[in-house]
Amino acid sequence: MVDATHGGMGTIPAAEVPDVELYHPHSWIEKYVFSQDAKYIAIQYSITALAIGLVALVLSWLIRLQLGFPGVFTFIDADHYYQFITMHGMIMVIYLLTALFLGGFGNYLIPLMIGARDMVFPFVNMLSYWVYLLAVLVLAASFFMPGGPTGAGWTLYPPQAILSGTPGQQWGIILMLISLIIFIIGFTMGGLNYVVTVLQARARGMTLMRMPLTVWGIFTATILALLAFPALLVANIMMLFDKLLGTSFFMPAIVELGQQMSYRGGSPILFQHLFWFFGHPEVYIVALPAFGIVSDLIATHARRNIFGYRMMVWAIVAIAALSFVVWAHHMYVSGMNPNFGFFFATTTLIIAIPTAIKVYNWILTLWRGNIHLNVPMLFALGFIVTFVNGGLSGLFLGNVVVDVPLSDTMFVVAHFHMVMGVAPIMVIFGAIYHWYPKITGRMMDEGLGKFHFWVTFLGAYLIYFPMHYLGLLGVPRRYHDLGTTDFIPPNVATLNEFITVMALIVGFAQMVFLYNLFTSVWKGKLAGGNPWRATTLEWQTPQTPPAHGNFGKDLPVVYRWAYDYSVPGAKEDFIPQNQPPSAATA
Amino acid sequence: MKTAIILVIVAVGSVLFHLLSPWWWTPIASNWAYIDHTISLTFWITGAVFVAVVLFMAYCIFRFHHTPDRQAAYEPENKKLEAWLTVATAIGVAAMLAPGLFVWGQFVTVPKGATELEIVGQQWQWSYRLPGKDGKLATTYTSLISPENPLGINPSDPAGRDDLVVEGGEVHLPLGKPVKMLLRSVDVLHDFYVPEFRAKMDIIPDMVTYFWITPTRTGTFDVLCAELCGVGHHIMRGKVVIDNETDYRAWLEQQKTFAELTTPIRKAEGETAPLPAAQ
Ligand code: HEM
Ligand SMILES: [Cu+2]
Ligand SMILES: [Cu+2]
Numbered sequence: 001m002v003d004a005t006h007g008g009m010g011t012i013p014a015a016e017v018p019d020v021e022l023y024h025p026h027s028w029i030e031k032y033v034f035s036q037d038a039k040y041i042a043i044q045y046s047i048t049a050l051a052i053g054l055v056a057l058v059l060s061w062l063i064r065l066q067l068g069f070p071g072v073f074t075f076i077d078a079d080h081y082y083q084f085i086t087m088h089g090m091i092m093v094i095y096l097l098t099a100l101f102l103g104g105f106g107n108y109l110i111p112l113m114i115g116a117r118d119m120v121f122p123f124v125n126m127l128s129y130w131v132y133l134l135a136v137l138v139l140a141a142s143f144f145m146p147g148g149p150t151g152a153g154w155t156l157y158p159p160q161a162i163l164s165g166t167p168g169q170q171w172g173i174i175l176m177l178i179s180l181i182i183f184i185i186g187f188t189m190g191g192l193n194y195v196v197t198v199l200q201a202r203a204r205g206m207t208l209m210r211m212p213l214t215v216w217g218i219f220t221a222t223i224l225a226l227l228a229f230p231a232l233l234v235a236n237i238m239m240l241f242d243k244l245l246g247t248s249f250f251m252p253a254i255v256e257l258g259q260q261m262s263y264r265g266g267s268p269i270l271f272q273h274l275f276w277f278f279g280h281p282e283v284y285i286v287a288l289p290a291f292g293i294v295s296d297l298i299a300t301h302a303r304r305n306i307f308g309y310r311m312m313v314w315a316i317v318a319i320a321a322l323s324f325v326v327w328a329h330h331m332y333v334s335g336m337n338p339n340f341g342f343f344f345a346t347t348t349l350i351i352a353i354p355t356a357i358k359v360y361n362w363i364l365t366l367w368r369g370n371i372h373l374n375v376p377m378l379f380a381l382g383f384i385v386t387f388v389n390g391g392l393s394g395l396f397l398g399n400v401v402v403d404v405p406l407s408d409t410m411f412v413v414a415h416f417h418m419v420m421g422v423a424p425i426m427v428i429f430g431a432i433y434h435w436y437p438k439i440t441g442r443m444m445d446e447g448l449g450k451f452h453f454w455v456t457f458l459g460a461y462l463i464y465f466p467m468h469y470l471g472l473l474g475v476p477r478r479y480h481d482l483g484t485t486d487f488i489p490p491n492v493a494t495l496n497e498f499i500t501v502m503a504l505i506v507g508f509a510q511m512v513f514l515y516n517l518f519t520s521v522w523k524g525k526l527a528g529g530n531p532w533r534a535t536t537l538e539w540q541t542p543q544t545p546p547a548h549g550n551f552g553k554d555l556p557v558v559y560r561w562a563y564d565y566s567v568p569g570a571k572e573d574f575i576p577q578n579q580p581p582s583a584a585t586a
Numbered sequence: 587m588k589t590a591i592i593l594v595i596v597a598v599g600s601v602l603f604h605l606l607s608p609w610w611w612t613p614i615a616s617n618w619a620y621i622d623h624t625i626s627l628t629f630w631i632t633g634a635v636f637v638a639v640v641l642f643m644a645y646c647i648f649r650f651h652h653t654p655d656r657q658a659a660y661e662p663e664n665k666k667l668e669a670w671l672t673v674a675t676a677i678g679v680a681a682m683l684a685p686g687l688f689v690w691g692q693f694v695t696v697p698k699g700a701t702e703l704e705i706v707g708q709q710w711q712w713s714y715r716l717p718g719k720d721g722k723l724a725t726t727y728t729s730l731i732s733p734e735n736p737l738g739i740n741p742s743d744p745a746g747r748d749d750l751v752v753e754g755g756e757v758h759l760p761l762g763k764p765v766k767m768l769l770r771s772v773d774v775l776h777d778f779y780v781p782e783f784r785a786k787m788d789i790i791p792d793m794v795t796y797f798w799i800t801p802t803r804t805g806t807f808d809v810l811c812a813e814l815c816g817v818g819h820h821i822m823r824g825k826v827v828i829d830n831e832t833d834y835r836a837w838l839e840q841q842k843t844f845a846e847l848t849t850p851i852r853k854a855e856g857e858t859a860p861l862p863a864a865q
Contacts, residue, residue, distance in 0.1 A: 078817045153814045159791060160774035165709045165816030252792030253728040255738075255772045257709060260729065268775060268790055302650075304658035308668050333777065335769075335788045335795035338694040342687055349683045356675040357668065363639060364667075366646040368659035373589055373651060381589070381643060385596060388639050392632035395679075399686035401693055402624050405611075405784040408777060408812040458592075465600060469609035472625075474781030476812050479820040485808045487612040487781050495609065566658035573657070 068500025082151030089154030115203025131186030217292020302369030379430030390419025411471025442524030718748025
């Protein structure tokens with residue numbers, strides 16, 4: 001395995017990669033709209049995800065306004081409040097983060113980083129985007145239907161989700177379920193593509209253990225998603241049957257507001273198992289691409305090989321496997337057999353070990369590095385801080401008995417925002433600043449980027465760190481109004497106001513980011529092909545932005561791993577993966 | 587340099603906030619002080635790790651930030667260091683998990699002789715039922731629920747006549763006696779949550795869930811619902827009062843039995859009504 005680090009051509013099997021027959025566009029529409037080029041599809045995915053993500057961001061302000069200043073904004077009544085949190089949560093997790101990491105970064109980076117011309121099934125890849133767009137439109141339509149979108153909470157727990165005590169029970173819940181079903185269909189098309197492309201279309205010499213960690217992260221996350229989404233799919237279909245056909249998959253005998261209903265014998269807990277069998281891996285579907293990308297950001301901008309590459313790969317694989325046996329830690333107080341608690345607490349805390357290894361290796365990469373504190377690196381640092389913070393609060397919630405007082409309080413809200421809200425978003429921003437020059441040929445503005453980073457990082461930390469203590473105090477989550485209680489002191493209202501103000505400030509910083517993102521397309525400094533002096537293949541393309549087919553006439557041949565930074569005796573402080581051994585040393 | 591200083595402020599500031607801020611758990615009123623201790627222990631271990639990681643990052647940035655003549659070290663891996671860190675992490679994790687599982691063992695083992703209190707959730711209020719003189723709660727069926735019999739008590743079950751029914755109001759519990767809470771819902775999921783008790787559990791329609799506590803101080807405490815149950819979730823409130831023995835007896839005296847609550851006519855009908863099919 002020594003050649004995982006120092007690649008001699010002799011030691012690797014020469015996998016001949018057949019050139020993909022490319023589908024070249026014949027018209028404007030085929031080039032820009034119904035494009036089959038993964039890079040265009042990536043941009044379509046990203047813009048759609050950011051657009052619907054903006055809706056979720058605005059919803060978060062409305063939620064926060066109600067929590068910070070209850071009673072002041074009278075249009076946010078209880079119905080609206082529950083609709084806002086539900087749509088905010090679902091959009092953020094599925095339609096923004098999942099779509100952006102896999103559909104956006106996956107499409108852009110997988111073919112370029114492994115030295116392929118495109119995804120192996122370009123047509124299905126294109127279809128995947130259009131199906132995703134349809135899912136987004138169906139979801140957005142629910143805002144305009146009678147009764148509005150569903151307010152069942154992003155977990156959609158039955159029986160409540162389909163009964164009349166919950167807002168959006170006429171159309172909202174139906175459209176939500178249908179939209180998710182469409183999303184899963186679209187994702188499956190894309191997902192199969194990513195997996196097959198990584199397995200089949202790598203350039204000569206690109207062994208699995210030479211792949212950049214970005215590809216490892218996205219690849220593993222995609223496999224997770226392909227295995228996890230079916231659980232959500234069946235749960236959604238069954239709930240749709242319960243709602244529309246009167247079946248009783250998840251519905252036991254119930255009296256709704258004084259009326260006996262005709263449901264019999266269904267199991268609400270079964271839905272929760274299916275939901276979290278998907279829902280926990282979902283956390284890692286978002287986290288693993290972030291882990292991979294941040295590893296590459298840190299290595300590149302600290303000019304140092306990622307520390308313990310093989311350990312990093314195995315940690316990704318171990319986390320992925322373990323993530324399928326921890327789901328019921330979301331259900332410690334669900335009323336399931338309490339003896340499950342022993343098992344799931346143990347598996348959950350075991351997952352902390354490979355996760356901790358990843359953190360150690362990131363910070364050990366900084367150690368003895370040559371750290372350039374540019375915008376992508378800053379976001380990577382912000383990721384480590386927020387991820388470690390959120391991961392550690394997970395040790396509270398994972399340890400079954402400690403979860404009992406904290407579950408369903410603001411502690412949980414603080415925890416999951418830190419670990420799967422703020423932390424992955426830090427990586428997304430870092431990645432956008434990092435790859436923007438490849439995508440557009442221009443740099444984003446550094447000053448605005450630093451402003452964006454500091455306000456977002458410090459602001460988000462100030463929102464969520466104190467929020468843990470509200471939960472510890474006992475403030476419940478999903479409360480439209482705290483009302484009066486004996487145990488919540490008046491200073492809680494002050495803290496809530498502060499959090500709301502911070503949330504608005506952080507929101508404003510995102511507008512600065514969007515301004516920078518759009519204006520840099522023409523105003524940014526010209527970047528050249530490899531502005532960060534990085535080793536991976538996407539930076540070695542003959543054109544920037546890369547043309548259709550990515551690599552010109554000949555596909556690259558890979559001679560080394562992705563982390564030859566600051567190799568002793570080399571001419572430069574980086575050696576591209578496609579540089580033959582003889583040319584590397586002086 | 588600036589970046590390193592800010593990271594130090596983040597680490598130190600978090601610790602100061604933890605120590606000095608006024609927001610902390612409410613004083614406990616049950617036997618689950620163990621849970622509080624486990625939380626404290628977890629705070630210490632995780633806090634130390636957080637501070638160590640962030641300060642180490644700050645140090646790296648301060649010591650290894652880019653200068654024109656700096657060259658990063660080239661060291662792909664260091665097996666010994668990685669193994670050492672893995673073992674240390676495993677020990678830290680075990681130190682939190684072991685006490686956690688130990689206390690969970692107690693949490694799921696209801697002491698013999700615990701008295702029973704049934705808690706019924708419905709959109710959006712709490713009701714309660716206590717066993718009467720016979721010490722037994724009658725069987726219930728969701729299909730029997732009606733305006734006259736809101737808890738669905740089986741009228742043909744002789745154990746039911748003396749069951750005490752408390753609707754919508756506050757419930758009292760005696761100090762120092764273990765109670766097993768039997769949780770039942772007539773419609774959707776709810777969760778019986780009293781912050782001072784530390785314990786809570788979801789309530790599921792057509793099923794009985796449970797948890798147990800021993801109240802350790804007298805007083806009146808808020809009851810909240812902690813599982814989203816529709817638009818009235820946040821107004822589903824109640825009170826639980828922990829009494830000493832005499833106050834508790836006095837309160838019990840005032841409660842109505844199921845037999846008293848149902849009119850004689852209903853009762854006669856109920857006695858001849860056939861039992862619903864077992865569910
Ligand atoms: C600065 C940006 C954000 C702010 C200010 C914010 C704020 C909030 C607030 C106030 C709630 C409601 C908490 C409650 O239950 O009372 C919430 C819920 C939620 N948020 Fe965010 N959020 C932000 C970003 C994100 C991101 C990036 C994610 C992606 C993981 C996310 C995922 C969720 C989820 C899943 C819920 C739960 C919804 C539910 O209870 O059904 N949020 N957020
Ligand atoms: Cu989980
Ligand atoms: Cu509720």
